[in-house]
Structures are given as C-alpha cells and as structure tokens.
Amino acid sequence: QKEVEQNSGPLSVPEGAIASLNCTYSDRGSQSFFWYRQYSGKSPELIMSIYSNGDKEDGRFTAQLNKASQYVSLLIRDSQPSDSATYLCAVLKDTGRRALTFGSGTRLQVQP
Amino acid sequence: NAGVTQTPKFRILKIGQSMTLQCAQDMNHNYMYWYRQDPGMGLKLIYYSVGAGITDKGEVPNGYNVSRSTTEDFPLRLELAAPSQTSVYFCASRTPGETNTEAFFGQGTRLTVV
Numbered sequence: 001q002k003e004v005e006q007n008s009g010p011l012s013v014p015e016g017a018i019a020s021l022n023c024t025y026s027d028r029g030s031q032s033f034f035w036y037r038q039y040s041g042k043s044p045e046l047i048m049s050i051y052s053n054g055d056k057e058d059g060r061f062t063a064q065l066n067k068a069s070q071y072v073s074l075l076i077r078d079s080q081p082s083d084s085a086t087y088l089c090a091v092l093k094d095t096g097r098r099a100l101t102f103g104s105g106t107r108l109q110v111q112p
Numbered sequence: 113n114a115g116v117t118q119t120p121k122f123r124i125l126k127i128g129q130s131m132t133l134q135c136a137q138d139m140n141h142n143y144m145y146w147y148r149q150d151p152g153m154g155l156k157l158i159y160y161s162v163g164a165g166i167t168d169k170g171e172v173p174n175g176y177n178v179s180r181s182t183t184e185d186f187p188l189r190l191e192l193a194a195p196s197q198t199s200v201y202f203c204a205s206r207t208p209g210e211t212n213t214e215a216f217f218g219q220g221t222r223l224t225v226v
Contacts, residue, residue, distance in 0.1 A: 004154075006154075008152070032213060034214055034215075042219075042220075043202055043217040043218060043219050043220050044155070044202070044217050045217070046214045046215075046216075049214050088154060088155070090215075092213070098143065098160060098162060098168075099143075099145060099157050099160050099170065100145075100204075100215055101157070102147075102154040102155040102156075103154050104152075104153050104154040105153075105154050
C-alpha cells in the first residue's frame, strides 16, 4: 500500500463545474495535510493546508479532511481552464513529522 | 526575499560525471529537503536536513550525498552520474512544527544523464 494514494487521472471537467480530487493516506497518526498545484514544467505551489477534521474554504477551493477514514479531498468550484494542472496531495506523517510525503498527483483538465 | 533558489536550471551530464546541485533559502528555515520527480510521478524524498550539521536519508538516497554547513545552503552531490538519475530535482524548505508549516519549493533543476 502506498503511503499517499491519488488517482492519476486525467480528471476532465467542463468549465464552471466542480472538480473533486481525492487522496487517501496510510499513517493514521498523520496530522498535517497539503494540496499543491503543479503546472507542467514548474515547481509545486501550495493551494491549501488543513489540520483538523472538516472543511476549510479559501476562495474557490475547499479542502476536506476525514481522519477516521484517512482521506483528504480538494474541491474546486467554478473550475477554470487555468486550473488545469497536476494536483499533489502531501502528508506530514506522525513519525518524526519531518518530511512531507507526496502522492503521485491527479492531472486535472478543465475543458473550455 | 528570494525564497528558495536552485542552480543550475538545466544540466546535461555524461555517465560517470559528477556535479553539485545548489540550493539556498533566505527564509531562515531549519528544515530543508531534496526531492526528485520522474515524469508523471510524484516527488520522492532523497535527503533532508533539520538544521546545520544534521542530515538524514529519505526514500531514494543511493547515488547522492548532501551536506548542511549553514542554515541557508543545502547542496546535493551526484558522484557518478547514471541514466537512472535523469529527473527533475526540487529543493524545498519549511519551518518545524505541525501547523503553518508548508514547504516552499525552488524552481527545480532538470538533469539529463546520457
């Protein structure tokens, strides 16, 4: 079992729709969770961080965390073509809490 | 405030050559990391450091070495380049802690070994 799992996609949604990206993790003691966006050929940039169960909203983005089920998701409302990128889920594991572990990413395509 | 700066941006190496990838951060972050990203894949941790003079191996350390003599700099050394080391390398840094502790990334170094 991978430590952080994501569906590789591509996830294709029409412009204006809601995109839903999911991530599961194996370390039950993980405390901190991050969503990074990575455009092709560029470095990852932080979109959202979440530390407590429930929802966290920031503009068009909502991160959801369910520690009991060990999953974290990212919702993008009113998707735009500029949202087309790979979204990386990252987890700060309980052990040592020193390095982020990344999933392999989900490629999102927003169709105009 | 430049954040995390990596040099060079691109490099082509011949098999068996050596090189050092440079990484510097000006945010006074204690924790620094080197990741590699192969095409279509996520980031894999090579080495990390929690402070000057302290380094530790990540998931894929073979073929690499690091040093951390200052808080700002964390160079990655490839001693005998192999085709399997063709990848994009990212340096990152963050503050210790459990919250408000996102990692900031450099622009990456694209390395090709031929």
